[in-house]
Amino acid sequence: MDEIRVASRKSIDSLSVGTYRQGVASPAESRTKRVLDFVASIIGMVVFSPLFLIIYIAIKHEDGGNAIFKQERVGYRGKIFTLYKFRSMAVTSESDGKPVLCSGKDDKRLTRVGRFLREHHLDELPQLWNVCKGEMSFVGPRPERKFFVDKIKAINPDYELLYRLRPGLFSAATLYNGYTDTMEKMLERLRMDLDYLHNRSLWLDTKIIFLTVFSILSGKKF
Numbered sequence: 001m002d003e004i005r006v007a008s009r010k011s012i013d014s015l016s017v018g019t020y021r022q023g024v025a026s027p028a029e030s031r032t033k034r035v036l037d038f039v040a041s042i043i044g045m046v047v048f049s050p051l052f053l054i055i056y057i058a059i060k061h062e063d064g065g066n067a068i069f070k071q072e073r074v075g076y077r078g079k080i081f082t083l084y085k086f087r088s089m090a091v092t093s094e095s096d097g098k099p100v101l102c103s104g105k106d107d108k109r110l111t112r113v114g115r116f117l118r119e120h121h122l123d124e125l126p127q128l129w130n131v132c133k134g135e136m137s138f139v140g141p142r143p144e145r146k147f148f149v150d151k152i153k154a155i156n157p158d159y160e161l162l163y164r165l166r167p168g169l170f171s172a173a174t175l176y177n178g179y180t181d182t183m184e185k186m187l188e189r190l191r192m193d194l195d196y197l198h199n200r201s202l203w204l205d206t207k208i209i210f211l212t213v214f215s216i217l218s219g220k221k222f
Contacts (some may be wrong), residue, residue, distance in 0.1 A: 033202060039136055040130040048125060055086050055122060059114045065091040068126060073143035078163040081135040083143060084126035087115030121216055126170050139205040140168025141193040143216060144186075152186050162193055165200075170212045172196055178221075 026035070045052075059067040069087040071081050089109040110118060130136040130186040136143070141162045144152070153159045173192035180186045196204070 007200065029202060033205070035136065036202075037131050038134075040138060041128045044128045045132070047201075047205070048128075048221065051122070051164050052125060055113075055117065055125070059087055059111075062113050063091065063210060067189075069123075071145065074146050074149045074163075074170055075135055076163065076166045077165070078160070078196055080146065081130070081144050083136075084129055085109075086117055086119050086123040086126060088123045119221060124169060135166070137166040139170050139200075139208050140165045142174055143167035148186065152190060153182070155183070156187060156190060158194060159190055160196060162190075165197060171196060172206050172208050172210050175208065 032131075055133070056067045059065070065087065067087060067092040069085045070082050073083045075095045088111065089107075090111055093109045114123070127136060131138060151160065171193065173196070177185060177189050177192060180189050
């Protein structure tokens with residue numbers, strides 16, 4: 001763990017905290033992003049409503065459990081919010097109350113329908129509602145559970161800088177780093193998210209969305 005902590009600090013220290021604080025979006029740009037998020041999320045929920053229904057029926061038909069999965073995540077300004085997803089794991093997952101990261105498509109807790117949803121990122125669709133409500137944005141750091149946030153902050157407290165951003169449905173870290181199932185990946189994701197914090201712009205957001213959608217449609221697994 002000490003080796004991870006040292007490696008993380010070296011990578012983050014290559015860009016100082018002061019540098020990150022310079023990457024502040026203008027009020028006009030922030031308002032524009034929020035309006036675009038709101039409009040696009042409404043359109044997305046309308047366009048994908050038939051798909052929502054199909055997925056809902058498929059999940060209910062497989063095991064009869066709740067189709068929508070709710071989980072508390074740490075979001076904008078460090079506040080806790082409820083994130084929505086289509087349930088991709090068995091109802092009994094984490095029944096012992098201990099948070100466990102998904103280990104990928106081979107995770108035995110995934111249902112048959114859930115594995116398909118994960119591979120094609122369709123389980124994320126209900127987060128359009130989180131975007132509409134202003135709890136999330138289309139682009140930003142992926143929101144994490146407090147249990148894991150505390151573990152990351154114990155190694156690198158710069159995680160708190162991400163509280164300036166709304167969590168995102170898309171992120172460069174997810175695109176290039178994939179699902180985070182180890183602490184090493186979490187720290188690499190943090191490095192990339194802090195880089196986004198410094199360099200963010202509407203143009204970069206557009207690029208991340210385009211590349212993510214293209215990757216999903218082309219069958220890339222991440």
